[in-house]
Amino acid sequence: MKLEKKIELCDSLTPLETEIASYIVNNKDTIMKLKIQDLADILFISKSAIHRFVKKIGFNGFNDLKVSIAKESADLLENNSYINVNYPFQENDNPREIAFKLLEVYEKAVKDTFECVDLNQVKEVAQLIDTADMVDIYTHAHNSNIAENFKDKMLTIGRNVNCPNSFYNQRLTVLASNQNHVAIILSYSGKATFILPIVKKLYEKGVKVIQIGKAGSNYYSKYITYYLPISDSENNRDRMSQFYSHIAMQYIMDVLYACIYNERRKKNIKYIYDSIDYMDDRPTE
The missing domain is CATH 3.40.50.10490 (Glucose-6-phosphate isomerase like protein; domain 1)
Structure with a gap:
């Protein structure tokens, strides 16, 4: 599950944890270069507050969070094809192209829901x-x-x-x-x-x-x-x-x-x- 989805589905975040989440989501490249103490210094919070946040959204620790962000980035680079689930096929698509694009939509729907x-x-x-x-x-x-x-x-x-x-x-x-x-x-x-x-x-x-x-x-x-x-x-x-x-x-x-x-x-x-x-x-x- 993507980081943003983990955060969205966690309905018990405190205002401080929401602030931590916002910084991480908007600065993923920076997070990859930071140690937990570096992030604590940037946000003027304790390391324990960061530990509680990453545990709450389903990670074992800060390094586990960084591994997940790295994997998301790698998956994004690997998957160059983009399917618009709202308008999956175009006017000039032939039946084979339509069938293949709907196959992609169906696969994405199942995988994302899982x-x-x-x-x-x-x-x-x-x-x-x-x-x-x-x-x-x-x-x-x-x-x-x-x-x-x-x-x-x-x-x-x-x-x-x-x-x-x-x-x-x-x-x-x-x-x-x-x-x-x-x-x-x-x-x-x-x-x-x-x-x-x-x-x-x-x-x-x-x-x-x-x-x-x-x-x-x-x-x-x-x-x-x-x-x-x-x-x-x-x-x-x-x-x-x-x-x-x-x-x-x-x-x-x-x-x-x-x-x-x-x-x-x-x-x-x-x-x-x-x-x-x-x-x-x-x-x-």
């Missing part, structure tokens, strides 16, 4: 969903397809998922929820207008809520139990389509399903095997 996600939280979320009596997914527009796909996957192992797809049904579902339900909110921007009234009411009813959206989109943290960030490289408005965010969202939902599947792997394998003859009634050769 680097964003907290895998310990993914495990906890999977266990929470696995033990719930009912899973309700709240979303709209194109993310509804991802919700329905997750529902189909869960049905193959005998687990029902509810995907209310209208304002009216969503609010009725909220009212019918209880503490045995788990709610999933899918919104790349985190700013969809349906979110706040839903999460507030779910919070009142004691329903645990999982939000999935781009890094930095958890605007209602008071009401959210778990927040799983995906990469934020796509612009919310200035884009050709949701190529990048769709793949990122689909990827994290597939990861969740796979982890849920593995919670009771033997049971799920048996369920699928026992269902084959009923679900596939095509004549056998």
Whole structure:
């Protein structure tokens, strides 16, 4: 995960640590030449303050931070190709060029999201969903397809998922929820207008809520139990389509399903095997 992303995802930085972060991000070349005492002298702070900061954002020490910055620089020099995820292909591109550029977008979406996600939280979320009596997914527009796909996957192992797809049904579902339900909110921007009234009411009813959206989109943290960030490289408005965010969202939902599947792997394998003859009634050769 890139340094800036590590800092962005750390929501417990003090004002002093924010100042340290700002200096490091804006002076990466200089940092590579400094010892920790040099940086402490420049910022008029103690070495221990720098140690606490680098630990908080996930490094073992100041040298570990410098190694990461050096690797980022090397990767940037090595990767001379640039793909604009908002406008990945041009007017004169032929089908082969379009296909290759979308391949690059998809690979980037998956890789960036893998680097964003907290895998310990993914495990906890999977266990929470696995033990719930009912899973309700709240979303709209194109993310509804991802919700329905997750529902189909869960049905193959005998687990029902509810995907209310209208304002009216969503609010009725909220009212019918209880503490045995788990709610999933899918919104790349985190700013969809349906979110706040839903999460507030779910919070009142004691329903645990999982939000999935781009890094930095958890605007209602008071009401959210778990927040799983995906990469934020796509612009919310200035884009050709949701190529990048769709793949990122689909990827994290597939990861969740796979982890849920593995919670009771033997049971799920048996369920699928026992269902084959009923679900596939095509004549056998």
